Amino acid sequence: MDLRPHAHDGERLATACREAGLKATPQRLAVLKALLTSREHPGPEAVFRQVRGELSSISLATVYKTLDALEAAGLVERVTPLSDGRRYDANRTPHHHLVCTTCGRIEDHEDPALAPPVPPQLGGFQARSVRVEVLGVCAACRREA
Ligand SMILES: [Zn+2]
Ligand SMILES: [Zn+2]
Structure with missing residues (x-):
């Protein structure tokens, strides 16, 4: 289920947590x-900066732990392009990523035509989804160049 349209519906987010087997704590809901x-x-530091306004007592360590719990429950996904630490994605609909190698920005790109065909035989590996990571320079960085 795509939770993004319900981001401000606390009750809906709490239900999603519980259905994923997690207690719906204020920290988890805020993250x-x-x-x-x-x-x-965003990475953990950016998430921390955002939730601190709402939960002034939250620590960066708690944000890390909360992200681990949400990831383990399948509510968010860790994105691993480039090497600048952890980045997270709560967009659970199939999509691709446009990764700017200059500023590290990651944009969602929804275009089913972009996915390469997956061969039926992958040596016993069962494919669930295909994500394309397009590396390049974003529009903002190109304007600055
Ligand atoms: Zn850029
Ligand atoms: Zn994404």
């Missing part, structure tokens, strides 16, 4: 909401 409302694929 999940931060990821659902961001299009930046």
Whole structure:
């Protein structure tokens, strides 16, 4: 289910947590909401900066632990392009990523035509989804260049 349209519906997010086997703590709900409302694929520090306004007592360590729990429950996904640490994505609909190698920005790109055909035989490996990571330079960085 795509939770993004319900990012501000706390009850809906709490239900999603419980259905994923997680207790719906204020920390988890705040971190999940931060990821659902961001299009930046933020890392833990960026999530921390955002949730601190809502939960002034939250620590960066708690944000890390919360992200681990949400990831283990399948509510968010860790994105691993380039090497600048962890980045997270709460967009659970199939999509591709446009990764700027200059500023590290990751944009979602929804275009089914972009996916390469998956061969039926992958040596016993069963494919579930295909994600394309397009590396390049984003429009903002190109304007600056
Ligand atoms: Zn860029
Ligand atoms: Zn994404």
